[in-house]
Each structure stands twice: as structure tokens, then as C-alpha cells.
Amino acid sequence: MPSLPAVKIIEDRQALALNWPDGKIHRYHGIWLRDNGQDSSSRDPNNGQKKFSVADLTLDLEIVSAKVADNRLQIEFSDSTETWLDLEWLKQHHYDRTEHPKLINQALVTWDGELDPSTVTGRYSLITQSKPALAEWLKWIAVYGFAILKDVSDQPGKLFDVVDLFGFVRETNYGRLFEVRSEANPVNLAYTRDGLDPHTDNPYRDPVPTLQILHCIENDANGGESVVVDGFTCANILGQESPAHFDLLRRHSASFEYQGDGTSSLHACRPIIEVSPEGQLLAVRVNNRSSGPLTGVPYENVPEFYAAHAHFAEITRRPELAVQFRLAQGELFIVDNTRVLHGRREYSETGSRWFQGAYADKDSLQSTIRMIEGNNR
Numbered sequence: 001m002p003s004l005p006a007v008k009i010i011e012d013r014q015a016l017a018l019n020w021p022d023g024k025i026h027r028y029h030g031i032w033l034r035d036n037g038q039d040s041s042s043r044d045p046n047n048g049q050k051k052f053s054v055a056d057l058t059l060d061l062e063i064v065s066a067k068v069a070d071n072r073l074q075i076e077f078s079d080s081t082e083t084w085l086d087l088e089w090l091k092q093h094h095y096d097r098t099e100h101p102k103l104i105n106q107a108l109v110t111w112d113g114e115l116d117p118s119t120v121t122g123r124y125s126l127i128t129q130s131k132p133a134l135a136e137w138l139k140w141i142a143v144y145g146f147a148i149l150k151d152v153s154d155q156p157g158k159l160f161d162v163v164d165l166f167g168f169v170r171e172t173n174y175g176r177l178f179e180v181r182s183e184a185n186p187v188n189l190a191y192t193r194d195g196l197d198p199h200t201d202n203p204y205r206d207p208v209p210t211l212q213i214l215h216c217i218e219n220d221a222n223g224g225e226s227v228v229v230d231g232f233t234c235a236n237i238l239g240q241e242s243p244a245h246f247d248l249l250r251r252h253s254a255s256f257e258y259q260g261d262g263t264s265s266l267h268a269c270r271p272i273i274e275v276s277p278e279g280q281l282l283a284v285r286v287n288n289r290s291s292g293p294l295t296g297v298p299y300e301n302v303p304e305f306y307a308a309h310a311h312f313a314e315i316t317r318r319p320e321l322a323v324q325f326r327l328a329q330g331e332l333f334i335v336d337n338t339r340v341l342h343g344r345r346e347y348s349e350t351g352s353r354w355f356q357g358a359y360a361d362k363d364s365l366q367s368t369i370r371m372i373e374g375n376n377r
């Protein structure tokens, strides 16, 4: 039996406070409670969707009565409407906080080169047989921004089976799947034997693909190790070393473009460091190969913007921030492309290195975690 809160109407009946037995007090406005009412005239009982618009709400709504019964908060309002809200739901969704959100969402774990990649390495046979094991692997992607999967098989196209475990392929002009191996006249510098600086993919898209999967079909060349860098760690370091540089990359848009295959002309203007209105990091965009002309920065800020951009790029190259691993045939890794940069070391003329790549998106991944864990409301 969960312990129940005491209810007190406050602020001239505009709000109420729930006093929980553990001492926590959460205040809720009447209009917020009305807007989130869970009765069947407020929300469709089958799909949970709201049945009214914010424009229909009474803005000076007062709370006439409020009581706790049947694990619900039951409320009558001054416009003669009534509703109820589940108490546990109210606890999970309270907004009465004094602390400001931190730059980095506290649900995330940021890391540097000390991270042992085995921390985020799962096995295909396990995640295909156990939903909790699948949720654990997906949560590594959500929390660390990347994960590795062993024993997938070296069958071309097998990465689609992995995407099917949590979501949907994002098809692009590169196809549903793209081949990453050296080519004579590559449309993209990724298709050479050269090393690639850590980067995020496709910043010239709007929106960017939020997940990338790279599956190793063959890897017997010398070199070609995979490298990942936590872009949020890099942004945090930039902010500590130069708040002014951080601010420039946050406040102004850079431009990114791609027309390498002759059939596409992709262009997007977005900040290199994207921060929410509440001050929390949302995304980084790091890709010198796709960098376009800077036209959105005021004339007087351009020299300092270059200094800030160069500073951030230098941080992303610091060896102590990079986690390096070598994918064996039949293994894959997946990155949160809004956060974690990926790259590779150069590889030799002899031997072959053949990866297949695909894009997908984080919303389905998060949804799959919630569905497995039963937190779907």
C-alpha cells in the first residue's frame, strides 16, 4: 500500500500542494492539473490522447475542492469541470523544482578515453533471446551514446536484423544501406583507406540521422581501428576552458553541405553545439568534410567564431578523450549521432576492410526501452 499525500489548496485556489509522507512537497497549478486530467472526457481511454485544446482551458481556473481517494487526486474546478490524476503519475511528473537543469542531462554518463569498451559490449545471441538483455544494451546507447555488439555474423545486410530489434532504418541518398570500403573514385572520403577524424555523420541533413550502425563484414587489413569520442564531454571541456567560445558555437549557426554523388544537394544551417532553452546539451555537429561557407555569423564575430570552432575541433582530437577498439568480422557498433563522434585509423594497402552502415533514429530506441520496461504511460 503506497503512502498517500495530504492535499492543501494554496495561492487563492490557483494551485494545490501535495505533502508526501517522506517530507517532499510538490505544488501544481490548477490549470496544469486540468490540462493533464486523466478522466475519459479529457483523454481517450483507448489511446490516451487529449480530447481538448489548450485554447479551450479557462485561464483563471480555480480549484474548488481536491481530495485523495483510490490512489487518485480528485479535483473540482471553478468552471464546473472535474477530473482526476493518478498519484504515482503526479509524483513522476512533478515540476516544482528549485534547481536548474545541468548542462549535461543527469541521466547520461559522459566519458573519456578511460572508458573500457567492454562496459557497453553485448552479445547478439543474448539480446535476441532476452528482452531485459535487449533493454540493457539499448540503454547503453541511450546513456553512453554508443554500444558494441559481438557475434552478429558476417552476413551482409545482417545489420537490418539488429535495427529491427528496436526501430526502423532511415533511408537516405546513400541507400537503405551503404558500403564503407575503399573505392577508386569515392563520392565520400569515408570510402578510402585514409584515417578519419572523429566526426558526426550527415550534419547537412535536417534532421540529422540520430543513430548510425556500422557492421564489420571483413577486417583483416592492418589498422582501421574504430574510434569514438564523447561530444558532450568535449562540449563540457570547451565551456570550462572558454565560456565565450562555447557561447559562440551555441548562439550561431554553422553551415554544412553535401553534393558528392551528383544526385543530391544537401544543405543545413545549425549550431555546432545545440543547447535546449533550459540550458541542457542537445546535440553536437562535428564534420570538417561537410563544412560549408559561414554566412550566419555577424561580420564582427567571424574571427572569434573561427577561434571557437578550431578550439572545439582541437578538443575532439585529444588522444586522452578517444576510446579505440577494433571490430572483428561479424561485430558491429552503434552511435548516438547527435552526441558521440566516430572515426577510424588509416588502414593498409593489403588485406580488406569492409563495413556496412545504416542509419536509424533514437525515438524508436527510447520507445522500445520504455515498452520493455513497462513505462509506457
Ligand code: FE2
Pocket: 190, 199, 200, 201, 342
Ligand atoms: Fe562517418
